Amino acid sequence: MICLDSSRARATSPGAEVSAVLTGRTEDLRSAVAAIRGGTHVAVMLLGDSGIGKSTLMEAVVAELGPEVTPIRIHGSPSLTHVPYGVLGPFIVGLPVQEATSQLAVLRTLWTHLEEERRATQKPLLLIVDDAHDLDEATAGILVELAAAGWVKLLVGAAARPGLPEPLLQLWFEGIAERHDLRPLTQPQTTEMLEQTLGPQVLPNVAELLWEASEGNPLLLNSLIDDAKNDGTLLQRNGVWLLTRPPNSHGDRLTDVVRRQLLRRSPEERQALNLVALAEPVSRELIEAVVGEDAVAALIVHELIRVSAAPDPELRLRHAVYGDTLRNLISPARSLQLRQSLLRRMDTEPTSAEGLLRQVSWSMECGAEMEDRQLLRAAVLASRLYQDDLARKAASLVQDPELQIAARSVTARTHYNTGDYAVARDILEADFGAGHSVSSLLTGTLLWAAVLSAQGHTPADIMARAGGLVQAGERLAREKPADAGRILAATQERYMTIQSMVLALAGEFGGETPPEAGAPPPEPPVNHLDEAFRLSLESERLLVAGKAVSAFEVASNALSAAGAGHDELHFLTGFLVVRSAAAVIHGGDWQAAETLLARFAAGTGPSMISFGGGVHAAHGIILLYQGKAAQALNTLSGALESLRLEDPQQLFGLTAAMAFAAAAEVGAKERADSFLVDYGSVRLAASRYLRTLAEMAVVYGKARLGNHPEAIAELRLLGQPDPGQNTTGLEFDALAFCLALGDRNAAARLLELKPQLQGRRPAAICDYAAAVSTDLAADHLSAAKSCEDAELWGFAALAYDAAAHAYRRAGDALRERMAMSHRKRCLERADNAPGQEPEGIDDSLGLLTRRERDIVALAVRGFSDRRIAAELQVSIRTVEGHLYRSYAKLNVKGRDQLPGIPGN
Incomplete structure (x- = not known):
């Protein structure tokens, strides 16, 4: 599980001094x-x-x-x-x-x-x-x-x-x-530059967002950093640097950079830049009609604007961060004048989402009138892209009563984005069941249920309230008898989807078992969202039952079933990724977990601030499971600071619990106490599995700190919360914690559970449990290899330590030294930063013959060649020959480099 030897000295390796x-x-x-x-x-x-x-x-x-x-x-x-x-x-x-x-x-x-x-x-x-x-x-x-x-x-x-x-x-x-x-900086180089400028505790999503905004340009990067620090966008909390919102692209330093660029351009080129900034992406033909071809060509040559490929080339600024700065330098009157000069030549509206948002934003900035449907469409797009200010402003301008329910739903979504659930609930409940058409009646109902789930309401409570939607549908059906059938079917379908959603969010599968052969098939899902939630709930059931591989497969199917058409449930993809990540991390497939998280992070774009904390938390839990507690502590503490700002998946409590366990593992009591306060400050609204896992991590951490004598008993109870349900997966987690705490009695039960478990991590920990049961040196070595293959360095170190003790009891000093050397290597691997390989010996001791091992063992104890010869009754030449061959096999130069020699 976590499992590090807390008694060893912590390695510290100061970073190399590099000029930023x-x-x-x-x-x-x-x-x-x-x-x-x-x-x-x-x-x-x-x-x-x-x-x-x-x-x-x-x-x-x-x-x-x-x-x-x-x-x-x-x-x-x-x-x-x-x-x-x-x-x-x-x-x-x-x-x-x-x-x-x-x-x-x-x-x-x-x-x-x-x-x-x-x-x-x-x-x-x-x-x-x-x-x-x-x-x-x-x-x-x-x-x-x-x-x-x-x-x-x-x-x-x-x-x-x-x-x-x-x-x-x-x-x-x-x-x-x-x-x-000279090429732009890569993302790792940007991270290095930030660490040189700010310090080592910079959240990965900060580096990623600043790299994307600056496009790797050092001048723009430094300008963004300075402006973000000055306006509070980039700040330090508990030693961690994080972004509270996307980087400001119109601060003083960046504005100065853009002004200097403008001073070098002709009046026609400046006008072209202003038009592109206000309307991008905009037709090249359209801009050339206003300012002329030469001005546009010059800006393209000097790489201030870029042009898309034919047949319909469009222009946009070379550096996106110049946009807001240029727009802020243009007065409203001049902006309106430029807008009118373009509109006279435009015969169609923008077709892309980006073009629509820019046109609506431009119109609002200069006070131009717009249609309500265009405003609402822009508000929905902006909220999906986490441009909350733009979404609220556009939604507030909608005047049509038929569209205002949808507009208020968008406003509620922006509050959900920032974790302000109370405000979102108040907005949605004011309209709940009050619509006069099917579309307005259903608008915001899924988000309403999600908000209540985030506030900790139980599925039963939410469904009792959701009955009001069915009653509203019956009311509307009476008012419109000609359309009664469609109204009742739509409201009932939405009621069923809400039920599937709240059960999935809470992870409450009710103890159902898979249908037996010959049993009637379950009722089919009513729509693709209902199917996604049902699959998600099945994934939770499988995970709790210990079927990590199957759970991941089903969660992946849920992601596919959800598709892309879930605008109202903007958080759905993130929720399903959390479910998938929980399964793959439980099973110990670290590569699959990294791939999943990287793919999700790459697709979040502007929402990286919202979802970045969850991604970092997953990385921290992986490190903790691998036995890299010191690294896990840094990663989880950073994730926790990010989640304080925005936590759409309600992972703050789980992250605080895991950070507490990591701090307790390395003996950082004050930090552990702080994380425990954080854990107690929130109501866990995550799924059942994650809630229970968080409770286990807290019990484990308290035991590590030495002030929880009932930890083993409490962990065992958490692993079997309901005897009527199959909770093999939860029980495995609990017993793995127990085994890491030194509870040898957990080994026997783990071996009983092994046939029901899936994944490399459970298999390796069960191998260690088997070795604990036999307490044979050979079994401990085999278990250590299994744990190493699964990259569970803490458990591997424990297994090698147990092997060393077994060899000591048998009087085999050489093999004892060998096991302790491997233990040291595993502990170093746990301490090393990612990508570093610890120094240490390999498995060459196993290549020695019995006679060579006997001679090397005596040499390790400090015997001279003559004394070894006398002890073993062989010639000195024989001793010298065996030692020479042993040095070659061990890849050492002499006695002072043999395993276990002081100073080695």
């Missing part, structure tokens, strides 16, 4: 420095997007070269692009006006200035040319002449678009310049 500004650029730095120091290249060229880090890397190169060179800086300027030798003005101030356009005169004057610098320092010259894409051709030609003659070396930075002037590019074509195309 050079994250992801180390190889480029080394290569550039080597090229400038070498004799093959006369120039190093750094190309990339604006803000990608060219200037920072150039300064790092100069700092690395230090006193080896004399740096001379030249900076390109857009205003001087068409002025021959304009940027060289400071170097040629003494040149007569009549010679200012003579290449030879300019070259001679510039070289005289540079030579004075070189004589003063007696070091080679390095010309540092930033923004080289803005150099005029004449200046570029002069620099190439200097470099080709060997008088200077060049360190050049330029935007990838429009790129280097032709003369500089020619140096690369000729093979005497080294070129580096």
Whole structure:
């Protein structure tokens, strides 16, 4: 189960010191420095997007070269692009006006200035040319002449678009310049940069959201970080950095970056950028009709906007985070003017969800009127994308009484998104059963039931209240007798779906057993949602019964059955993923769990803040089960802080319980006490299995802290809550906790349960239970291997420890040392960060012959070759030969490296 040896010293490995500004650029730095120091290249060229880090890397190169060179800086300027030798003005101030356009005169004057610098320092010259894409051709030609003659070396930075002037590019074509195309940071590099900037406790979803928003651009990333810290979007709670909402894309620093970009553009280009920002995605043909083809083409070349493929190319901003900033820089009056200039040329409405949201948002910003149905459609889309402010604003503007129930339902959904269940309930209950059509009568009813479930109401209580929906249907049928049949059928179907949903959310399967052969088939589901919930409930039953593999398969079928058409139940996919993850984690298929969570996280997009906490909690539970308690504690504590903000799957209590167990495992009593308070502060509204698992984790943690003598008895009761039901899975979890606490009596019952259990984790723990029952060294070694294969490092260490004790009783010192070495390796594996491999010996001791083991055992005890020979009555040469062969088999160099030698 969890199972770590709390007595051992905790390994601490401080992270390597890495400069945050050079994250992801180390190889480029080394290569550039080597090229400038070498004799093959006369120039190093750094190309990339604006803000990608060219200037920072150039300064790092100069700092690395230090006193080896004399740096001379030249900076390109857009205003001087068409002025021959304009940027060289400071170097040629003494040149007569009549010679200012003579290449030879300019070259001679510039070289005289540079030579004075070189004589003063007696070091080679390095010309540092930033923004080289803005150099005029004449200046570029002069620099190439200097470099080709060997008088200077060049360190050049330029935007990838429009790129280097032709003369500089020619140096690369000729093979005497080294070129580096700087790429955006990857997500791991972004995480590294955040940890260097903020500290090690940064939630993974923070790194992911900032990486997506910045697209790996370091300048944008740093701007987003600063703005998010300043406005409270990015904050630190209990040592953990987290985002309270999606990153702000119109803060002061990012606004300054965008302003500087706009200053370089022509009036037509600025107008095109504003139009794209206000209307994206927008037809290229439409924008070109307003501002002209040249302006659009220039923005595409400079990679400020991007264009989709034909046949209907659309434009959008190159960096999405520029959008809000640009829109905030436009006055409402100017925005309305631009909107009218586009609408005159538009003959259709946007067809994409993104286009609709942008158009509705733009209309609201400038006070334009919109149709109610368009507003409602936009509100639904915005709430689905967790753009809650936009959803509420659009819903509040709906005026049609027939649509207002749906609009209020959307508003309630936004409150559900943020965990404000009381407000959501009040909104929904005001309209419950009050509709005057079938659609309005059913609107929000599923969400209403979900809200009550989240508040902890029992399925029986919710269904008693849901009877009001059936009565409302009967009332509506009396009012519309011609449509009575359809009304009654629809309300009854919704009632049945609500019943399936609340039972599934609570995990209350009522003790039903699978139908026997020949029995009549169960009543078919009324719709695809009903089928998904029924399958989910069956998955819960199988999980509680110990059938983890079957439970995962059924939960996966539930995900497929749910499909994508469940707008009102936006949380459904997350709920079914939790059910699937619970099954696969119980069974110990870590790879399947990681794949499931990664696929879910990748699909959540803007909702990562809402669902990220649950994903991190699942990762933490996996680490805890593997025996990596220290890592689990960090992951679970971070997940807990995220779940304080938003917890759509009601996982806070479970996460607090598991964090408490992890803290108790590593002996962090104060943190454990804090997590226990968190656990007691909420009412567990998760499924039955997860509620019981949380209770078990709390009992286990209390026992680890040494203040719960009744832990074993309490765990056994939790494992068998109802003798009339098959709760083999729950009992296994309880007994695994007991076994981890040293309860040898749990082993016998685990062996009885083994035939009913599925999954690698139960199989490995039952193997350990079998070894505990026999207490034979060979069985303990076999169990340890089984636990290692299942990546249960805590149980593997316990099994090796038991094997060592058995060998000690048998007087086999060598094998005792071997088992203890393997135990140490498992504990190190549990302590190591992901991706690290612990140092330690392998299984080579098993390759030794009996005589070799006897000789090595005596050598381990400190016997000399002569004494070993006398002890075993063999020649010294024989001892030396056996030791030599043993060293080779063990892959060691001598006695001091044999297993178990102090200092090894």
